[in-house]
Amino acid sequence: DAGVTQSPTHLIKTRGQQVTLRCSPKSGHDTVSWYQQALGQGPQFIFQYYEEEERQRGNFPDRFSGHQFPNYSSELNVNALLLGDSALYLCASSLKWTPLGELFFGEGSRLTVL
């Protein structure tokens, strides 16, 4: 049973560019959450998707957007990249109707903005 898979694992962009990160949830999960983990910091909640809609959002600007597809996979898009967007982006999946069920994390996509 595959866990949460993310792609790409590493990527380098320049300021002002746009990036798309992808996530496939654990089999059977229907909810995807995205977190940003800057170097030396704990993960910060970006947003959560369920039934192809953004359900909750953390304190991130509109440059951060996402999408969830009918097969529950998800994308995170960041526009107009800033140096401060350099971080590990973690995707986590869960089952909506078990709010205290385990949250499964992928290994992350490490974004470097030059």
Add this chain to the structure above:
Amino acid sequence: AQSVTQLGSHVSVSEGALVLLRCNYSSSVPPYLFWYVQYPNQGLQLLLKYTSAATLVKGINGFEAEFKKSETSFHLTKPSAHMSDAAEYFCAVSVSGYSTLTFGKGTMLLVSP
């Protein structure tokens, strides 16, 4: 709003010694509390969680944590450290369920032979 403070960005112990990683939380409503571990170049793995049942929570790999409301603490302990425990540990709090976690800054556990 809720928050988590982890005391000590780095903790060093000898193999076989007691592990104690400190976490204090702030929440206006009864919280759910979690400890996660992150090994190098990997995602986060759940160690244990407190969901208002027993205040002493046992997790994987011999770790446990005790919820103390009066001290607003949820410290993580393990009686005897193993080399394989070397990793970064994150305490997290939620008031709305699992998906929207607020994490602390993490504590790196170093284990020496």
